[in-house]
Amino acid sequence: MAKSDPPRIAILGAGPIGLEAGLYARQLKLPFTIFEQGRIGEHMWRWGHVKLFSSFGMNATPLGRKAIASTKLDHPFPADDACISGREHVERYLLPLADVVRDRIKTETRVISIARAGFFKHEGAGDPDRGKQPFLLLARERNQDRVEQADIVIDCTGTYSHHRWLGPGGIPALGETQAEPHIAYGLVDVLGDAKKDFANKSVLLVGTGFSAATTASSLAKLGLDHQSTWTTWIGRAAHSQPLRRIPNDPLRERDRLAAHANNLATRTDDNVDFLASTTVEAIELLANNQSFKVTLRSAGSKKTMEFEKIIANVGYTPDRALYRELQIHECYATFGPMKLAALLAGTKAHDCMKEVGHGPESLKNPEPSFYVLGAKSYGRNSHFLLRIGFEQVRDVFTLITGDAKLDLYK
Ligand SMILES: Cc1cc2nc3c(=O)[nH]c(=O)nc-3n(C[C@H](O)[C@H](O)[C@H](O)COP(=O)(O)OP(=O)(O)OC[C@H]3O[C@@H](n4cnc5c(N)ncnc54)[C@H](O)[C@@H]3O)c2cc1C
Incomplete structure (x- = not known):
């Protein structure tokens, strides 16, 4: 088994951040697949009756707006200062955005587990050969399991499917x-x-x-x-x-x-x-x-x-079973990826509006070419905002392309 060129990107989750990552990959003409366990924006649908606190202007990107406008000339975007519900956000932004990358989305397809071909979890730590092998993804589509391959994995599966306990x-x-x-x-x-x-x-x-x-x-x-x-x-x-x-x-x-x-x-x-x-x-x-x-x-x-x-209403927790067989360095307090978690622990902000992106380095972890983005990247820290996730998408593609100046939001 070998990696391919250009690298195949597997994006897990068609929430706001997974879709944005797919859009970015499409603009860069990189091959990608988005795996979604349910519907487009599944988690947002589930809490769709709730209004977002951040206004629409903060929850959409110039890239997303441009992509939608290029396919639907008169698309009625909400006003920038409007606080719309999760359901409206899916209907008025995520679904039109998904249309742009629809051919690359596999809905009703849950990724269950991921491994590195030819290496067990405990093998090849720090060995460049580990990074030369593709990932194997066990995916389940309507009760049928299959194995897919990818060279880069971007995990944007959020946390909403995994509740915490009451005791x-x-x-x-x-x-x-x-x-x-x-x-x-x-x-x-x-x-x-x-x-x-x-x-x-x-x-x-x-x-x-x-x-x-x-x-x-x-x-x-x-x-x-x-x-x-x-x-x-x-x-x-x-x-x-x-x-x-x-x-x-x-x-x-x-x-x-x-x-x-x-x-x-x-x-x-x-x-x-x-x-x-x-x-x-x-x-x-x-x-x-x-x-x-x-x-x-x-x-x-x-x-x-x-x-x-x-x-x-006691919060959510990341699904770590997905990458149990990979070399992911997790924070012992939040279950977020360690580098980012360490930086977030240093900020001590109580207001998520004060959160800032922490740059490409914060997204790296010991498993080469595996990235956790979006709400899941914050683990149990609930301060994640969509605008941070969009910065993460921009940052991760600077790592993938090796072009530190790459910014499709400019
Ligand atoms: C009630 C509520 C209100 C919020 N309000 C705001 C707000 O006002 N402003 C703001 O910026 N942020 C807000 N957030 C925080 C955050 O922006 C949202 O949670 C946002 O949906 C996170 O986007 P995401 O793409 O990272 O993950 P999600 O939206 O959680 O999407 C993850 C996707 O992955 C899919 N998935 C999960 N597991 C798998 C798997 N194994 N295989 C395949 N697919 C899988 C899910 O079905 C889902 O579609 C809010 C969160 C909540 C819960």
Whole structure:
């Protein structure tokens, strides 16, 4: 087996960053394939009812706009200052963008595992011969497995498909793995598709990030029309206001949400009850599969409550199984690739708007020609923004082409 010239690029994930990488490769006339486990923009569809905090101007690139405009002359782009929902972003930007590279996208095709031909994980560390062999990708398309080859792999698979757990220190709570199929992990559209499942139900909401704030606001709204809806919202920290607001937050939508959620948590006249210093210890799925008995530890003491629904907004984690057989140096704290993670740890910014790109070197790791980009490159650090991902795409192609000045965004 040998590498080919020009190198074949496998891009994993047709989210915003995978598509952008595909577009870049097309402009440079490099052969590429995008493997997508579901639909174009699958993860964004899943949380599509939620509005993005960053405005459209930050979430699109000059290259993407130009490519779309060249195929659809009068394409109506959203205004630069518009904050649109995930669903609208897919419909108005990602799908038209995907049309430009459609012939190279394999949807419903999940990459399961990747290896280096002729080398086990523990072999050839630092040996240039390892980098001369192609990658082997085990891909599954509608239950049929096959092996594909590539010379360069760009992993843009995000983190949204892999939730974290509810229990102490991040392990599953007792009984959680058995109850998992009945728990809603992620952003549930309780005012839309899932309304009938949540109206007039008792709900346990776990988490104190912006996703939990979005869910709490939606459940409070649901309670206005369906007055038996009752939400018990819990957070680990001792603050009575769950959301940490960013002073002079430049993202107005984000600050509005934080203020509203904090207000819901502290008011006593609505259908949301917020408990600080509270964690989940055990979950028992009751016999009818319609409700849960949950043991909570609240300010040092245990109490048991029953809920009809549980929504876990406790974050996501990268799928590391994909590259288990490769030589990837991961951060022990975030599971992001180590070089970038070390630089991110140094910034200590609480506001993702303060994040900057860290240049091509930050994307390299011991496995030659394997790169992690997009939300996954931040591991469990939730400060990733699309505009950083676009910079990463530009940077990775300077490495691939060996042209340090290459910038298709100019
Ligand atoms: C609710 C929410 C709101 C956000 N709001 C903003 C915002 O306002 N502004 C901003 O800049 N960022 C925001 N982000 C952060 C980030 O920009 C998004 O998560 C963005 O979707 C990341 O793009 P991505 O391409 O890296 O990954 P994703 O969009 O997660 O795409 C990954 C793709 O890979 C596919 N995939 C996964 N595993 C495999 C596999 N094994 N094989 C093949 N395909 C696979 C998935 O189906 C998916 O389509 C938000 C995130 C969330 C969750």
